[in-house]
Amino acid sequence: MKPRENSLLPLEDAREAALFFVVGALCFLAALAALSAKSTYGAARAWTAEVEGEYTVSLSGADASAADAAARLLAGLEGVEAARAFSDAEINALLEPNFGKSGLPADLPVPRLIAVTGAAEAGDIGAKISTALHGAGYDAAVDAHAEWAGDVRHMLSISRIAALSIVALLSATAIAVIAFATHAALLARRDIVDVLHVAGAKDRFIAGLFERRFWLLGLRAGTVGALVALASVAVLIAMGRSGADRTGLLPQLSLDFPDLAVLVVTPVIAGLAARLAAGITVMRSLRSVM
């Protein structure tokens, strides 16, 4: 039986194995950074949507029944969608980190809390709530969550920009590494290029050999990097779920369709970047000979 015809370029050597590792590692980091950026963005959007229009009213010197009456008063106000007084159990749960599970000392004066949700498009109703409560004789303080949501939004947008910058930096690094490696591979295989050149191969033909080689290298290395990133995310998700009540405001990694799309696209981008870098490098190099 006739052996299968070999590629005009030799099989991978140690240099390409090292390049495979580097590209794979860069793709892993890039994929992870992209997923983090997306999760940060999603967390910021979800969290700010949650706190927009949310108010917490604290009533000093009021008991539970007074708090319920105040909540009913607020629920009747124009622009208020819902108002609900916190139960003792809920207040104890909020203070548990400070006072432990034994609950509050009986003689400690604790304000009653009312959670108020503004109606959509109602705008800032903090002043209206305050006026209504003071008018009814309550000693009340109104906290609009949106006042400090801006700071959190700002912080998350900085995190998002940082993650995107890391993605861009890693991508640029991968392309530069591939371009450098392609050039080195070309120099190492100068004899092959010369023979092909003298045999009448067009520049495009020779470049095509290197493009195919590096496209496959980028694709395979990117796939490995993306799979490792997928495994890492899965582990982080599992760890996050095991401590779900303590994850706070940290961005939650997920594996929904856009996340999987990022993982699928990563090897393709790596392959295309490798192919482009190889093509440009080889064509430039060939232009220097007759």
Add this chain to the structure above:
Amino acid sequence: MTQLRPDMFEEAAVRLDGVSLRYDSSEEILSGIDLVLKPGSFSFLTGASGAGKSSLLKLLYLAQPPSRGEVSLFGRPTSRLSRDELSAMRRRVGVVFQEFRLLSHLTAYENVALPLRVMGRKESQYRRDVEELLSWVGLGERLHERPETLSGGEQQRVAIARAVVTQPNLLIADEPTGNVDPDMAARLMRLFYELNKRLGTTVVIATHDLGLIRQIDAPVYRLADGMLVQENGEATATARRRTDPLRAMP
């Protein structure tokens, strides 16, 4: 076999007009060389080591542009050709390198088929030709062996088969019989002769083998001090020789 075509004789196969060559700022290796080789001619190029034979051959197989002057192949000044046209021109030239330049990761069969793959031919179109050619040079049983397992002479035969497999218009060979025994040398020279006679291939052979040169009635060009001097025959190589160049070969 391809028949000689009238257009083959219309222009010189090789024409050098005032060609000089220097690398970077070094002294000129070749100085003001004029040469006309008509289609179908058979010529020898000789000269001492370092005289510039390989450099002159590089100009002929379009691996190097001259520093001055013009190299024309088949009636076309190569300095005016686009890169794609240069590639197409190179496909009409077969080259046997002194150091063979076989690709070590390819088998003998694949090395010979390389120019055909470059030309875009399908393996089904060339398989038999390549196998027959390798059999002809005595390597029919070693088709799928790599160069490292072949002797120097066998590698040289593979290199020659690769150079002639496309039936080029111009064949350039640098010491093509340097590593083979006399019988094989005669056999290879017969191959060059057949190409020259039957296909009208213009053949230029660079060699130190004065015995070979003396036995063949063909123009001999000697390179010395960067100049090219014709040692015998006509002022330029003629289209057809009047005698069989291999009449004295064993």
